[in-house]
Amino acid sequence: FRRVLFRSYFEEAIILEPNYIEAYCNKGIALKEIRSYQESIKYFNLALEKKAHFADAFYNLGLVYHELGSIDLAINNYNKAIEINKDFIEAYWNKSLALLIQGDYINGWLLHEYRWKTKKFEILERKYNQKKWLGKENIKGKRILIYQEQGIGDTILFSRFIRLVKLLGAYIIFEVNKSLYSFLKRLDGIDEIIYSDSITPSFEIGRAHV
Numbered sequence: 001f002r003r004v005l006f007r008s009y010f011e012e013a014i015i016l017e018p019n020y021i022e023a024y025c026n027k028g029i030a031l032k033e034i035r036s037y038q039e040s041i042k043y044f045n046l047a048l049e050k051k052a053h054f055a056d057a058f059y060n061l062g063l064v065y066h067e068l069g070s071i072d073l074a075i076n077n078y079n080k081a082i083e084i085n086k087d088f089i090e091a092y093w094n095k096s097l098a099l100l101i102q103g104d105y106i107n108g109w110l111l112h113e114y115r116w117k118t119k120k121f122e123i124l125e126r127k128y129n130q131k132k133w134l135g136k137e138n139i140k141g142k143r144i145l146i147y148q149e150q151g152i153g154d155t156i157l158f159s160r161f162i163r164l165v166k167l168l169g170a171y172i173i174f175e176v177n178k179s180l181y182s183f184l185k186r187l188d189g190i191d192e193i194i195y196s197d198s199i200t201p202s203f204e205i206g207r208a209h210v
Contacts, residue, residue, distance in 0.1 A: 055084040089117045140169030142205040147175035163189035
């Protein structure tokens with residue numbers, strides 16, 4: 001009901017002020033939320049007709065095309081939003097997801113780090129003094145903490161890559177949800193496994209996430 005009400009308000013705003021660009025974009029967002037994708041595309045494009053360099057409209061077009069599975073179009077619109085606003089964190093973040101869908105893992109995972117600047121993830125990031133490891137520094141002989149960032153399924157899925165980190169010569173401390181402890185404690189490449197609510201042992205070079 002709220003979404004329908006908002007749509008009505010935006011329609012009234014457009015009638016009262018046909019050049020109210022934000023109203024077109026906001027109506028497009030409301031339509032996107034009820035999955036009326038083609039109508040939402042129409043209103044984002046109307047906003048862009050009024051203002052060609054409107055980063056929010058390009059970003060939301062990217063989200064719609066992303067939902068529709070048109071990944072190339074999604075990335076194209078994210079790029080346009082970023083060209084206009086170099087600090088458009090959400091556009092970088094969603095672009096990373098689109099690149100990963102396409103199998104562009106190198107660029108996708110690099111941009112994936114923007115998640116820590118989004119409202120969704122910034123409250124979840126753990127603050128350590130150690131520098132975060134992004135795969136570039138030599139970690140031979142170093143103690144590295146790998147901890148669960150998201151859900152249990154993702155932890156199981158990505159834990160298979162721990163062996164590759166071990167091959168770089170690191171001492172692996174793996175922190176997991178208590179429910180996964182017995183399942184993952186024999187995982188190849190782990191030197192030490194701890195519960196997520198236990199005291200974190202000392203580590204050196206930084207941290208990674210699964």
